[in-house]
Amino acid sequence: MYCSKKVEDDIVAVSGEECESCIQFKNKHIQYPIEVNKIKYEPFKSWNRYEPGTPIRIMPCAKEYKEKTYLGMYLGNLPTQNYVSYERKNKQLHICTMNNPAIYVFELKKIIYGCESYWSVINDPNDFEDITKETLDNVWYVQLLKEFYEKKKEKKNAIPKKRYEKNIRKSSHH
Numbered sequence: 001m002y003c004s005k006k007v008e009d010d011i012v013a014v015s016g017e018e019c020e021s022c023i024q025f026k027n028k029h030i031q032y033p034i035e036v037n038k039i040k041y042e043p044f045k046s047w048n049r050y051e052p053g054t055p056i057r058i059m060p061c062a063k064e065y066k067e068k069t070y071l072g073m074y075l076g077n078l079p080t081q082n083y084v085s086y087e088r089k090n091k092q093l094h095i096c097t098m099n100n101p102a103i104y105v106f107e108l109k110k111i112i113y114g115c116e117s118y119w120s121v122i123n124d125p126n127d128f129e130d131i132t133k134e135t136l137d138n139v140w141y142v143q144l145l146k147e148f149y150e151k152k153k154e155k156k157n158a159i160p161k162k163r164y165e166k167n168i169r170k171s172s173h174h
Contacts, residue, residue, distance in 0.1 A: 030086045042096035044079055049101070050121055052076045056103050058119040060112050070105045072112070072119070078102040080113055 019025060056072040059065070079097035086093055101114035 026088070030084070034086060035091050036086075036093050037091040039093045039095065042094070044097045044099070046076050046078065046099070048074075048076045050074050055122040056119050057122055058103050058105060058112060058117050060105075060117045062116065070107050071122075072103040072105045074121070075102040075104055075111065080115070 020027075052075055054074040056074050057069055058072040059067060059069045077099045078101075080100050081098050082095060083098050084093065084095050101119070102111050103114065103117070103119060104110075105112050
């Protein structure tokens, strides 16, 4: 089901073909050919949380790396891909980059992005240690998520007080 339409007082589902043939249909993807009156290009601007060249310990998420921790070097917040959008109303194409922390991993001789890994800065040469499940469990947002789901689970398993009291009264009469 793509969309619906009103037929008399009822709302009925329509097929994908019927939906796409409607004069009000607008595809969320760019449909070519298009008319472009203006191209707005947003040049890449790097902002760096850390100084490029900062030593990093990194554990790539891909299974092929078998949860191994590597030594890496922070390169900066670099583009991972281009992003293009089209404003139908003013026929303007907008082009910009999607960026993510880039880390060069010496042993692998390749760049791994922050979104593909767990990583942290090495502040002291004696600080280099493997990133383990225990390390990840101690990350503040992982702890927050665990706490959130534990509370949610407790609420789900808790018997409401009124229902609990009714159950006690019923059982005490037997």
